Amino acid sequence: MRARDASPILANQFTVSGEMHQEFGSGRDPLGRYYTDPSIGQAFVSLLDRRHASSILDLGSGGGSLTVAAAQRWTDARIQTVDLDFGAEENIRLGMASAGHLAHSHLVADVLDENLPELIGGPLFDLAVCNPPYAKIRWRDGFARILSEAGLADLRAVPAEALPSDIMFLAQILRLAEPGAEVGIIVPDGLISARRSRAVREALLRRVRVMRVVQLPRGSFRGTEAQAHVIVFRNELGRGEDVDISNLGANGVSSPLSISSSAAEARMDYGYYGLRTATTGHRxxxxxxxxxxxxxxxxxxxxxxxxxxxxxxxxxxxxxxxxxxxxxxxxxxxxxxxxxxxxxxxxxxxxxxxxxxxxxxxxxxxxxxxxxxxxxxxxxxxxxxxxxxxxxxxxxxxxxxxxxxxxxxxxxxxxxxxxxxxxx
Ligand SMILES: C[S@@+](CC[C@H](N)C(=O)[O-])C[C@H]1O[C@@H](n2cnc3c(N)ncnc32)[C@H](O)[C@@H]1O
Structure with a gap:
């Protein structure tokens, strides 16, 4: 599937890009095109619980590191990918063809567009995978609607500069996910551990049921050494449940530690809690x-x-x-x-x-x-x-x-x- 006229969207995005300060890497790619290493894509899909998925969404799909891994695990699912970058389209089509997955539609569109659900059309999704761009973005009028339809209206109280593109991608996923859908999204370290993101974590833990957070190794993305984590959640209200946190290393995913919901509001990084449990002296x-x-x-x-x-x-x-x-x-x-x-x-x-x-x-x-x-x-x-x-x-x-x-x-x-x- 294609947006009928995608070029104005792209032009607009690049106009905005002068003010998009990429935090992710020194190359400052205006679209945050730091693609997931395919081996991490495979590990990523293994972190999700769902045995059967009928429809999968990937917003900001790029060349398809996550989508192709998802297509290989859930072979019968209908898959919808969206990316603003025209260049990504051919790569993802080739990747899906080589995975032998035919039930795939790709849309060239701006994920930050408030009309995204209408542009995509069709029923809601029962699984979503995503590695969004991590960028500061200028507030747009449509964002208030996106946040409230995502059930994240609380975030309107958060200063606009604390709402980067990854949060808006997450909100769009929630608008497109059916109740109970499972979502795996790769987020920057700041969202998981920084003090300034606490209000965002609190809102998220109320809005969704966070199942696990897995710290990824540095070097998981091409072109940057940035630290990132996978959050796996279900589209149902959080009720103060514990969150499992673990670490993806050379030997696979570590045994999880369970942290309380209030600890998760403070931070959810395995690097921090794993270190605390290993200590023996006076803290x-x-x-x-x-x-x-x-x-x-x-x-x-x-x-x-x-x-x-x-x-x-x-x-x-x-x-x-x-x-x-x-x-x-x-x-x-x-x-x-x-x-x-x-x-x-x-x-x-x-x-x-x-x-x-x-x-x-x-x-x-x-x-x-x-x-x-x-x-x-x-x-x-x-x-x-x-x-x-x-x-x-x-x-x-x-x-x-x-x-x-x-x-x-x-x-x-x-x-x-x-x-x-x-x-x-
Ligand atoms: C960090 S890359 C991830 C790509 C791919 N999912 C992966 O894991 O390798 C982010 C992707 O989001 C796309 N993107 C950035 N801003 C976008 C926007 N406003 N709308 C749609 N796609 C966007 C970029 O073109 C890029 O492909």
Whole structure:
């Protein structure tokens, strides 16, 4: 099936694309064309429970990594794919033909169009698979209707910038899914674990019955190292049920952990809960011990011009990070706003690809800190154990979980304060 006149849709999308800030990868593809690796497509369909499916929907189908895997598992199903990209159409047709699946219709259309159900026509679907684009999108009038018909009207209270394209794709799936339908959708890490997405998780857990969340390995998509997860849910109201979370690794899907619905509202990533259950020492957070966390002040140009010793993320080089020696040179006159590292301070990279490995405890000297570094101050008796906890394997894993970004990672101060650490 084809939209009667798809070209204006495409033109409009590219007009909008100047304002679509892709969060997913550095290539900033305006349509978020980061295709699922076919091996992940196979693993993805095995996460769904339904033994028989009669009609399957794939919004943003691309070249068909998920659709073809679905066609191979549910061989009798009627399959509907939709994508805005004309280029994807031929690939998906070839993929479906090679899978020998003939009951397939493809529509070139904008999934964000409020009239999508009319464009597709026909009955509702009993199964949906989806790997949507992850992009910030400009709010359109039709979105209010999409959200309310999806049963997600609560999300209208969420700031527009917190409603990226993946949520709108999910809402469109709900408009097209029959009651009880099963849905598997690949979502970005931010939706699963970020504090800013909590209201979205709460609304989702009320609106659907989330069965499981599976953390995917990095490198699951071509062209990006972004972290993503699969959410599998049923189109029925959530009633506070527990959610199973697991991890897809080289040995397949790990045994699930069961988390309560209120824990799932806070976050649903296996990386976080899996780590917590593996710990044995005394757990604490920097917030609980009233750590004082300060971000350095110098920008890179100020750092270049600064006459005093400067500490930046490339400074974590000494062999003993628990006995770090800064310069003994006297600093020039203190200027307002300059943030100084001195003995007793724990320093941690705030922005860096390897920030989880960049921690040290200063025992000598002073330096002006750049804005890519955090200074953590805790009472003297805890300094060494806090520094060791941050440097431990669990501490490093917790830092990786808490930091965000593809390539250069960034750690938010609130997330650092709530990081679960463990004494040795
Ligand atoms: C992350 S890719 C996933 C493709 C495929 N499902 C896979 O897993 O490999 C997102 C897909 O959504 C499509 N897309 C992006 N924005 C769209 C929109 N507004 N309407 C329809 N398709 C869109 C892109 O062309 C791309 O094929």
């Amino acid at each position: 604490f957070t920097l917030r609980e011990i009233h750590a004082d966390i300060t971000r350095g002040s110098l920008s890179s140009s100020e750092a270049r011009e600064c006459c005093d010793p400067v500490f930046h993320t490339n400074g974590f080089v000494q062999a003993d990070p628990l006995a770090y020696r800064l310069s003994r040179e006297r600093l020039g006159q203190d200027r307002l706003g300059r943030r100084i590292a001195e003995p007793g301070d724990i320093l941690l990279a705030r922005v860096d690809r390897e920030l989880h490995r960049k921690v040290c405890l200063v025992i000598e000297g002073r330096a002006v800190m750049t804005d890519c570094v955090y200074r953590i101050r805790v009472p003297a008796m805890w300094r060494s154990s806090v520094a060791r906890a941050l440097m431990s394997a669990n501490g490093q894993a917790a830092l990786v979980c808490a930091s965000r970004g593809v390539g250069a990672r960034m750690l938010n101060k609130e997330d650092l304060l709530d990081l679960e650490l463990e004494t040795a």
